[in-house]
Amino acid sequence: MASKFSIQFLGGAGTVTGSKFLVRFDGHNVMVDCGMFQGLKNLRELNRAPLPIDVRELDSVILTHAHLDHTGHLPLLAGAGFKGKIYCSEPTFELSEIILRDTAKIQEEDALHANQGGYSKHNPALPLYGTRDVEKILPHFEVKPPHQWIQIAPRIKFRFQLSGHILGSVFIELDCGDERIVFSGDLGRKHPLTLNPPAQIENADYVVIESTYGDRKHPREDLFDRFAKIISETVKKGGQVLIPCFAVGRTQDILHILARLKSAGSIPDLPIYLDSPMAIRTTRVFDRFPTWHKLGPEDLENLERGVTMVSDSEASKQLQKDDRPAIVIAGSGMMAGGRILSHAFTKLQEPKNTFILVGFQAAGTLGRFLRDGSDEVKMFGKYVPVNARIEEISSLSAHADQSEIIDWLKGFTKPPKKAFIVHGEPHSADALRVRIKDSLGWPVLVAVMSDQVSLESGG
Numbered sequence: 001m002a003s004k005f006s007i008q009f010l011g012g013a014g015t016v017t018g019s020k021f022l023v024r025f026d027g028h029n030v031m032v033d034c035g036m037f038q039g040l041k042n043l044r045e046l047n048r049a050p051l052p053i054d055v056r057e058l059d060s061v062i063l064t065h066a067h068l069d070h071t072g073h074l075p076l077l078a079g080a081g082f083k084g085k086i087y088c089s090e091p092t093f094e095l096s097e098i099i100l101r102d103t104a105k106i107q108e109e110d111a112l113h114a115n116q117g118g119y120s121k122h123n124p125a126l127p128l129y130g131t132r133d134v135e136k137i138l139p140h141f142e143v144k145p146p147h148q149w150i151q152i153a154p155r156i157k158f159r160f161q162l163s164g165h166i167l168g169s170v171f172i173e174l175d176c177g178d179e180r181i182v183f184s185g186d187l188g189r190k191h192p193l194t195l196n197p198p199a200q201i202e203n204a205d206y207v208v209i210e211s212t213y214g215d216r217k218h219p220r221e222d223l224f225d226r227f228a229k230i231i232s233e234t235v236k237k238g239g240q241v242l243i244p245c246f247a248v249g250r251t252q253d254i255l256h257i258l259a260r261l262k263s264a265g266s267i268p269d270l271p272i273y274l275d276s277p278m279a280i281r282t283t284r285v286f287d288r289f290p291t292w293h294k295l296g297p298e299d300l301e302n303l304e305r306g307v308t309m310v311s312d313s314e315a316s317k318q319l320q321k322d323d324r325p326a327i328v329i330a331g332s333g334m335m336a337g338g339r340i341l342s343h344a345f346t347k348l349q350e351p352k353n354t355f356i357l358v359g360f361q362a363a364g365t366l367g368r369f370l371r372d373g374s375d376e377v378k379m380f381g382k383y384v385p386v387n388a389r390i391e392e393i394s395s396l397s398a399h400a401d402q403s404e405i406i407d408w409l410k411g412f413t414k415p416p417k418k419a420f421i422v423h424g425e426p427h428s429a430d431a432l433r434v435r436i437k438d439s440l441g442w443p444v445l446v447a448v449m450s451d452q453v454s455l456e457s458g459g
């Protein structure tokens with residue numbers, strides 16, 4: 001008997017953020033990822049819109065990884081009456097807790113500042129959620145190991161496989177009856193710097209594939225040379241190198257690169273500050289999961305050696321005033337919030353400083369404005385001239401580029417019934433669609449926000 005079987009795209013469709021995919025099968029509702037929208041205002045406003053499903057009828061959420069655009073909506077579920085479980089890998093649980101607590105705190109502080117500064121259009125500004133909401137959702141988490149099938153309903157099971165994107169990130173193979181849907185989550189690079197490479201999945205009836213870099217190839221440049229050159233040139237001018245950074249993943253890659261450059265004498269021996277409590281906590285999570293990455297004990301020790309960890313907010317304020325040559329790593333990666341903003345407010349105005357963008361910059365974020373060459377940006381309600389040097393090192397990306405995505409898809413032994421493209425801005429998603437059609441000949445569709453697509457069920 002055919003079952004009612006469908007997938008609905010509640011986020012991560014037409015945009016890179018807000019990933020939320022709802023699978024309905026056999027009377028069960030399973031959500032894969034539950035991310036926050038970030039970037040443009042009209043996207044951010046979606047975070048406050050109710051989901052098109054009664055959350056009390058949601059049986060479970062399965063997470064691909066801890067990044068906010070895949071987990072940031074979770075605290076809102078508890079308030080809406082969610083009674084189910086949230087399945088994830090063990091590192092994803094630890095990192096999600098760090099990320100969600102940090103996000104709640106930032107939102108509470110931002111709302112407070114906006115109300116005090118009077119620059120919010122909402123009166124009063126309200127945080128999307130607070131620490132109490134995070135605490136309400138944490139008991140729903142249940143960690144599961146990779147490689148093992150986990151039965152979550154009589155005819156529904158899933159399995160995690162390592163995806164090489166960040167610590168703890170996984171692909172999800174979701175079996176509904178006889179049909180298998182594979183969710184790529186964020187697909188890592190073929191040769192990640194600090195993580196194990198992505199596993200090859202071989203079978204799927206449906207594939208949901210990300211397309212962040214679906215339209216381009218990362219430059220095949222020597223990362224270490226590039227960093228060394230930019231840092232040395234900036235220090236010669238007496239400036240600071242500021243690296244807006246994703247706390248989870250990219251920060252550890254950068255600390256690893258800087259440690260190697262320093263020990264090889266390729267960069268001057270200048271102070272390195274990690275001005276992000278979240279990144280500091282995350283770096284320590286690496287120590288506890290040695291099988292989830294390829295850093296040895298010595299590499300891990302070197303990550304923190306010679307780096308000043310700035311947890312305390314008073315120390316961070318002092319550092320913001322200090323403009324002597326140094327490397328400052330601070331969140332957030334797209335400059336959408338966090339301590340990097342307070343640094344940027346003054347340091348963007350100085351031509352001697354360099355900002356290095358090291359990850360994807362979503363439309364509408366400060367990082368994207370800088371990447372696109374804006375000579376003036378609006379911050380904290382004021383216009384700030386951009387005189388600092390802006391560099392982008394996209395080869396450090398934690399996302400596969402177009403050719404790496406196609407190579408991974410080529411590893412499937414037979415074409416799926418359909419591939420759905422998600423997690424990309426429209427031109428990237430469409431470029432990948434054309435490429436999949438031309439190179440693989442698969443039936444392929446760019447997912448549209450809110451669309452519910454019926455899937456064929458074999459049994």
Ligand SMILES: [Zn+2]
Pocket residue numbers: 065067165186
């Ligand atoms: Zn991610």
